[in-house]
Amino acid sequence: MKKTMIGALALAAGLAMTAPAFAAEPLTLQLKWVTQAQFAGYYVAKSKGFYEEEGLDVTIKPGGPDIAPEQVIAGDATVDLVAAKVETDCFQVSALQAPVATDLRTIVAALRISASLERMGDPAAHVAKAARLTAPAPAIPEIVRPTFAKMGDLALRVVGDVEQVLATSDADLVARVARTDEEMDALHRELFLTVLSPEWEHGVEAAINTTLLSRFYERYADHAVTIAKRMVYVATGEPYRSVHPLALQP
Numbered sequence: 001m002k003k004t005m006i007g008a009l010a011l012a013a014g015l016a017m018t019a020p021a022f023a024a025e026p027l028t029l030q031l032k033w034v035t036q037a038q039f040a041g042y043y044v045a046k047s048k049g050f051y052e053e054e055g056l057d058v059t060i061k062p063g064g065p066d067i068a069p070e071q072v073i074a075g076d077a078t079v080d081l082v083a084a085k086v087e088t089d090c091f092q093v094s095a096l097q098a099p100v101a102t103d104l105r106t107i108v109a110a111l112r113i114s115a116s117l118e119r120m121g122d123p124a125a126h127v128a129k130a131a132r133l134t135a136p137a138p139a140i141p142e143i144v145r146p147t148f149a150k151m152g153d154l155a156l157r158v159v160g161d162v163e164q165v166l167a168t169s170d171a172d173l174v175a176r177v178a179r180t181d182e183e184m185d186a187l188h189r190e191l192f193l194t195v196l197s198p199e200w201e202h203g204v205e206a207a208i209n210t211t212l213l214s215r216f217y218e219r220y221a222d223h224a225v226t227i228a229k230r231m232v233y234v235a236t237g238e239p240y241r242s243v244h245p246l247a248l249q250p
Contacts, residue, residue: 024052024055024056024057025055025056025057025081025085026057026059027051027056027057027058027059027078027081027082028058028059028061028078029042029058029059029060029061030061030071030075031060031061041167042060043060046058046060054085054089055085055089056082056085069128069129069131069132069135070128070132072124072125072127072128073125073128073129073132075121075124075125076121076122076124076125079117079118079120079121080118080121082114083114083115083117083118086110086111086114087111087114087115090107090110090111090114093107094107102234102237105233105234105237106234109230109231109233109234112226112230113166113227113230113231116223116224116226116227116230117223117227119219119223120159120220120223120224123215123216123217123219123220124216124220126212126213126216127213127216127217130209130212130213134209139209139213140206140209140210140213141202141206141210143194143202144191144194144210147187147190147191147194148213148214148217150187151184151187151188151214151217152217154180154183154184154187154217154221155184155217155220155221157180158177158180158181158184158220158221158224159220159224161173161176161177161180161224161228162177162224162227162228165177165227165228165231166227166231169231169232169234169235171232171248172248173228174228174229174231174232174245174248175245175246175247175248177224177225177227177228177245178225178228178245178246179246180221180224181221181222181224181225184217184218184220184221185218185221187214187217188214188215188217188218191210191211191214192211192214194210195207195210195211225245228245229243229245232245232248
């Protein structure tokens with residue numbers, strides 16, 4: 001799941017405008033599933049040299065149902081590196097080109113967005129480490145697995161919508177990111193009630209694992225909302241704290 005976010009961070013790097021050339025930095029972009037139409041943008045960007053313009057030597061790898069925890073953990077480290085490059089590019093553009101108005105908003109937002117994307121990688125890595133720690137046994141009891149499956153689907157949806165928001169600043173998608181976050185919050189609360197119920201029979205350790213993992217998913221969606229709000233700021237100039245994503249829905 002986490003590997004898909006690398007593509008979104010590459011889009012955030014594009015927000016930093018044009019900076020002086022650097023030696024291309026190797027980057028592997030792990031798709032969240034096998035190659036299909038929804039990933040066409042990544043291949044088009046590569047063929048047109050957009051990644052090279054940002055100093056990235058991108059290798060695109062199809063995903064699938066067998067992504068191992070080690071891949072997710074390694075992907076988090078890669079996102080950290082790209083986020084650091086975005087920060088460097090933003091500072092260089094600010095120093096060399098003295099951006100104003102919309103350009104300045106874009107630079108400021110790119111700094112904040114890359115930080116939020118980097119923070120999305122952290123809970124994803126934590127989930128992968130939890131799965132690796134208990135393997136081959138599952139990290140959570142059977143009773144909560146359907147809820148976590150729903151949370152995983154929401155995480156995939158929200159990161160896909162964030163990618164599109166970064167590319168289009170679509171207000172409808174900003175609202176959808178916020179609605180998905182509310183769905184994630186509801187599932188997070190549902191798991192708390194499950195763990196605290198008298199029917200819970202799986203002990204303290206399983207309860208702790210369940211609540212911690214649920215929190216990681218919930219924080220993942222929170223950061224997605226933050227990114228969407230930053231893009232509203234770029235597009236309209238409305239201060240971040242004044243943006244109410246759900247008010248943007250039709």
